[in-house]
Amino acid sequence: MKIQYNGRKLMKVVLYGISVIIMIIVLVGILNFVFLLAGGYIYSNMSWDYIAGGKVMEALTYTDQGYVLAEDMFRKLEEQDQFAMLLNEKGEVVWSVRKPEELKNTYTQADIARMTRWYLKGYPVQLRVWDDRIMVVGMQKDTAWKYNLEFPISWMDFVMKAWWYYFAANLAWIVVLVFLFTRRFMKSRERARIEWIAGVSHDIRTPLSVVMGYADTLEHDTGLSEEARQQAAVIRHQSIVMKELIADLNLTSQLEYSMQALRKEKVRLAEMIRSTAAEFLNDTLSGQLKIDVRMDGDTEHIYVMADRQLLVRVLRNLINNSIKHNGQDKSVNIQISMWKEKRKCYIRFEDNGVGYSPEILHGLQSRKKGGAKQNIHGLEIVKKIILAHGGKIRFGNCEEGGSYCLMVLRGEKR
């Protein structure tokens, strides 16, 4: 089965999916940011009470007996398990507190250069220059992550400029992915639905055959009373109504999702209209139904590329609708006329019934589905079939009473 999709419907789902995804991204972004801040704050309060070189320096005073560290700073360093040392201009350690044993007492320029950027023998350290001396404050190994970032300035420029494009490209990706996923999703879901409806209608048809068959038998059973036979006739008639309803249901579900592969062939409209009308008249009791067919001579040989069965369905539904909503005198007069303008073929269907109610007209004109309050399935199908054939359709009421339906189809050259 070939599947086509109703573009508008797909677009709607895709847009919905995209907007949901964008909302999720924004929300996740905001939440991440909040969590990061909160987490960082809590975490740093807990254990990131890092004492920087500057603080140690402030607490250090130079006296006659040498360097003296304030008592509370000493306690703090102890608490944090940190150490500190002061190097002079020659790189010699002139003062230290809690300095690990493995650390040297003299540092070369190379040593100092290295420890500013990386670690000092694995100890994360921070340096602070104080006049000609350098204060080194360190922590225990594996307690801090120390790294330097360095990028070429042109690269940073590029990032700043390309940021928007980058964002847009990502967005495009998301859109494509959402599109593909939703389409796949819709495909499987719609197929399941159509198959379900097809299955149900299949299951109903066989028992309905039995109902219809036996009702017909009873209707023709001369041994029964007239009343009983009348009732059988009603059952038979109603089962035919059910048959049409089932066919309509199936067709609606298939046309809805454009799943009905149109079996297009050359259809001679004049012939199709005549044979459908004749069939209807032959099957209806005479007198009740009149169908007047008027065709311009030049429409006689107009062909359309169409699914003949579906076009027959259009006429049948229209005629059935006229019969159902006939006027007070119970007579149904239908007029079908056809004319041609350039390559367009106009078919006007008119009856003398009660006309379409405003609700029905509204239901047929609105694009929304599910206006099933009124019994207009048959007309919905008419509309869908014509639209599926690339035609146009309009429903309305005649001034002198009755309703009309104007259809325009594109004719083909012979």
Place this chain on the structure above:
Amino acid sequence: MDIHEYKILLVDDEKTLLEMVAGFLKRAGFHHVVTAGNCRQARELFHKETPHLVLLDVMLPDGDGFTLFESLRKESEIPVIFLSARDEDENRLRGLGLGADDYITKPFLPEELILRVKAVLKRVYRIKDARENESVLLGDCLVDLGSGVVHWNRGEKAGAGGMDTEVALTAKEYAILKKLSQERGRIVTIDALCDAVWQEENYGYENTLIVHIRRLREKIEEDPSHPKYLLTVRGLGYRLV
């Protein structure tokens, strides 16, 4: 062989339907009806009973009707009418590219089923329709469809010259009248008549048809300008009453 002597094999998994259809066929005069509920039974009966026509449901518990049909067709040219309950099958059957003789969509009326069974049997076994050789009586005029001759029995109306007269129909007139009498009482569209007379590719013959109808009326109607039997249904076609 009379049409009712032909044996029909009916295959459907729904027992109620099977019984009902068998009943219809029997009432219609077909007294050789055998039924099968699945493909296996159908094959067995096909070999044992050698039916003349198979009425086959598309969906069967142990396989689908299409496959069964193909395997039956390998063995014989037996005519097959499908019974289908799905629209999808209809698509497949519509062209009857499968080679099936006809198909009926469920639900159906008994009358329709019997008509189709008879039509297929007639076509395949070339049974002469009894009506075909019958004559059509139109008032005082009797058309012998065997010979295509119109017999007039004007009786007293024509006065002294009230002799029986005979007029022969042309081939086209005969074809038109035959078609109309087959569908007597029903409207036959212009297109169907053209099909009957000129077969395929018959556009533009509508006007010629009118001429033939007029000539036909001259032969069978008492007053050709006010026809009583061959009526025009405006815009659609003609009807023989």
